[in-house]
């Protein structure tokens with residue numbers, strides 16, 4: 001045999017870093033023998049809508065049947081909600097599946113995909129996994145630099161796709177309507193602009209773009225939304241895209257057949273009907289986010305103003321160590337070295353009791369450190 005199979009896997013796939021998810025509560029509790037809280041994956045800490053839970057119980061009884069592979073009811077409901085046609089909606093196994101599909105329909109060796117440094121890692125992974133060149137532009141003050149990204153697109157005529165997240169993960173910053181309009185005017189109409197709005201419900205609404213309105217003028221816009229955040233259904237894996245029908249049709253041909261289970265579809269439909277749960281999730285997040293931001297600032301740390309359900313905290317060289325210490329105290333947060341920020345951590349906004357625990361443990365750990373360095377300097 002001339003080669004092993006491993007040797008025949010293209011270098012651009014062998015060299016890919018694996019996506020690192022937040023550590024599950026059970027794993028941490030088993031390993032470290034502590035009671036743990038998880039503030040690491042930007043989930044809805046309140047839980048799913050009770051209406052979604054009821055719908056799941058009913059739908060599970062039909063699990064001997066394949067689900068509706070075309071997700072008709074759910075897509076029709078979303079089309080009404082956004083004021084678009086049903087064939088302008090594509091459902092995905094989380095928005096994660098669509099991030100990947102978008103790269104697969106457009107990129108190949110010799111093409112380019114553009115995004116920002118310090119953004120959601122699967123954007124870069126999707127570009128690299130296609131064999132295309134990845135171009136990442138630096139951020140400005142932890143936010144997307146849309147002008148620099150547009151410059152990069154213009155400078156690389158073989159660009160086929162751009163990934164943006166608004167608000168951004170992991171920094172929590174957001175860009176406004178004026179910046180996005182200017183960006184869309186500059187980017188050629190044959191470059192697909194993937195606008196990931198996973199956290200859009202949590203953003204300060206006053207200056208945010210109405211992306212669906214912009215899509216009416218710019219058919220190269222692909223808007224991504226998810227049920228994993230404000231709808232509280234991260235475990236059921238439901239995401240969707242709003243986009244131009246031919247683009248969605250191409251992705252539809254590549255997606256996994258029956259990608260959404262019947263249980264997931266039923267839960268998502270019920271969640272859309274529970275506006276009260278969505279509003280409560282947004283309001284409680286806003287209150288707790290403000291309290292958490294104030295609390296970490298009072299500890300002498302530097303949080304970045306957040307438009308999402310998590311807070312990016314600029315810590316300094318001891319960021320990773322502090323995350324490890326928090327983990328050993330049963331508080332799971334996200335170190336960000338692997339996302340390009342070795343001196344920062346990301347903390348999801350939890351319910352009040354979880355945030356209290358985080359602030360208390362962090363205060364204690366920072367106090368100990370301050371005590372140690374004072375002793376050392378004597």
Ligand SMILES: Cc1ncc(COP(=O)(O)O)c(C=O)c1O
Nearest residue numbers: 094095096120169198226228239
């Ligand atoms: C910016 C962004 N996009 C997409 C996702 C993935 O969402 P889903 O659960 O729908 O795959 C996340 C998850 O954290 C995210 O932060």
